[in-house]
Amino acid sequence: MGTTTKSNTETDTPIINIKGLYKSFGKDNAILKGVNITVNKGENLVVLGKSGSGKSVTIKCMVGLVATDNGQINIFGTEITQLDEKELNQIRLRIGFLFQNSALYDSMSVRQNLVFPLKRHSKNLTEEEVDKAIKEGLENVGLADAIDKMPSELSGGMRKRIGLARTLILKPEIVLYDEPTTGLDPITSREISELIMAIQKKNKTTSVIITHDMECARLTGDRLVILKDGVIYTEGSYEVLANSEDEWVKSFFVSSCPPANKTTQ
Template sequence: MKITENFTIRNGHPAAVAPLIEFKNVYKSYGSNKVLNGISFTIDKGENLIILGRSGSGKSVAVKCLVGLTKVDKGEIIIKGKDITKLSEDELNRIRMKIGFLFQNGALYDSMTVRENLIFTLQHNKKNLTDQEMESAVIEALQNVGLEEAIDQLPAELSGGMRKRIGLARALIIKPEIIIYDEPTGGLDPITAREIIDLIRNIKIKYNTASIIITHDLICAKYTSDRIIVLKDGIIKAEGSYNDIENNTDNWVKSFFKK
């Protein structure tokens, strides 16, 4: 790591001296099942990090640890200079209000319209907003995903791709500093998946968010990633750009790219 004045050269690129997120030697087990085995990595502001790995590799557990839903056994997880493993629940909730989620299935409330889904999220994260301010925030979030016309529709009236985009609007409405994407293109046809990929790229440019993207989709990984880490049995097996991972000589890593 080379430091030059106000910047650090990290992962081959200039970066702010302190990363926005840092995992330091994190361990997590469930009984005899060792899920995370001392993983360490950083994420900078404005960086998209892909976490690649097969089922059971520790991807989802790492994210749960990041937001404090699962307590680590050992290690530190630092967000904006604070070790969240040592925070109270109230302090954790303040950190969580800076994090937006795009769940794999969209996770919308079926009985609420799109407007009501977004307002519900806003009310739980941004206090004391007027009705006009909330309506403006809803419209802006929907414009960001190209679905302003769906504002009064119920989730059941939307296609899978539209529900995914509304889920992304809900993540954006709180103006997060960090976004976690869980299989953002999962279950989508190639055209709709490409639309979601373009949205992820545009959101990074517009909001300068730090993002963690959990995916099995190599096309999504290729076009949204600044950096990729590959997990196997709770350890980082490989790390680097998409080209670095694609050209890795380890047989297990190479297996991701077999047709």
């Protein structure tokens, strides 16, 4: 199927290349049965699929959080399935992961939530450098004023933004978003999707975005893939997939799109 380049897909250099990925949990529970995914530098790839189809498992395999049964995962030109924990950590430093339902540390202020990854990974930073990085990180998500707030004082949308700032503070080259808009109202979801786009443009990151939110998929995806029965069933731009003649894809879109989003303006 055809692909379109909505944002700044710079080159056709694959920065993520997954080949024949298999993963089972127990004997009769095969989840991934030969997944192939390529993501080029600067590209935003959206991963769709029904609940339980293995989307989160796929991106967890990409950072070595879930061990694979078979297949290759090449990231930044390195085959990661054979790396030890120390080597994996070097790769993980270059990858931001916004976990599904990722929570802020409730007993820490916004500042402390952001200091945490910085201090853990960049031990040599001066206090001024830490302050600067936090200020910049919060400005990027439009929440500079929230620096001294506690998570309990923030709305759901604000928490997502702070989570995003925390994920991005180490300036990752790849960002993996697992359901970045879940639980938010449509307007806030749209704001988060737009923020993802703005950050992608500014930092020139490569992104993989898992979502059930078709508006988020439409706004952020250069290319969409659909995971079904353990493999990538189909791929294409939002417009191509939304107008697919395939009966299963049609019904997937009908059941995933609220009536107001069915058009592809």
